[in-house]
Amino acid sequence: MKLYDAPGTPNPLRVRLFLAEKGVDVTIIRCDTSKNEHQTPEFLQKNPSGKVPVLELDDGRCLGESVAICRYIEGIYPSPNLFGNDPFELAYIEMRHRQIELELWTQIETSWDNGPLVTRVKPADQIPAAKRASDANVKRYYARLDEEFSVAEYVAGEKFTVADITLLVGINFATSMVDLKPDDAHVNLWRWHTLVSNRPSVRQCLGQ
Ligand SMILES: N[C@@H](CCC(=O)N[C@@H](CS)C(=O)NCC(=O)O)C(=O)O
Structure with a gap:
């Protein structure tokens, strides 16, 4: 392939x-x-x-x-399973994954599309008010994640899933390309970030 x-x-x-x-x-x-x-x-x-x-x-x-x-x-390649096994787990991981995509990634994209760095790679007709709103939405979502990670190890509960991959890539992009790094006070979110960043797959792909 x-x-x-x-x-x-x-x-x-x-x-x-x-x-x-x-x-x-x-x-x-x-x-x-x-x-x-x-x-x-x-x-x-x-x-x-x-x-x-x-x-x-x-x-x-x-x-x-x-x-x-x-x-x-x-x-x-069914193993390790990353989308869920039984009907509830499949649906729960799907829900969590869609929330990360629809409620966080879309806002990061809006901040990117209306931010300074995008103009280096493509012409952009920008709306500053859109960026202000999406920046605030991203920050609110980080606060929500911080609360969620106070009781859950991973995005969808006890096991690492595709939703963790999407969240990690989104946060790293937001941090490096959109100047939207999660606040240091979000200790639960950072605990999760360290945990997933140390996975062999992540270290291999990100060259750490
Ligand atoms: N929904 C698509 C989005 C794909 C996408 O936006 N890819 C970007 C790279 S991250 C791209 O190809 N950008 C080039 C362009 O839009 O011209 C997916 O999940 O694969």
């Missing part, structure tokens, strides 16, 4: 972390998005959205969307 990646971008990193947790090797194809390599007619055949990551199977079939790719990987 081949994974189309763009170094430094968060969604392909989610998939690389997921693969590392599973111990699955794929061939990494690096796309230079600054040269629009993800917009060529050949690439758009693989993913009409013109986005990375894309997983290309050995028979040429392609999957876009990080979570869809991770679900495929989980299907063919």
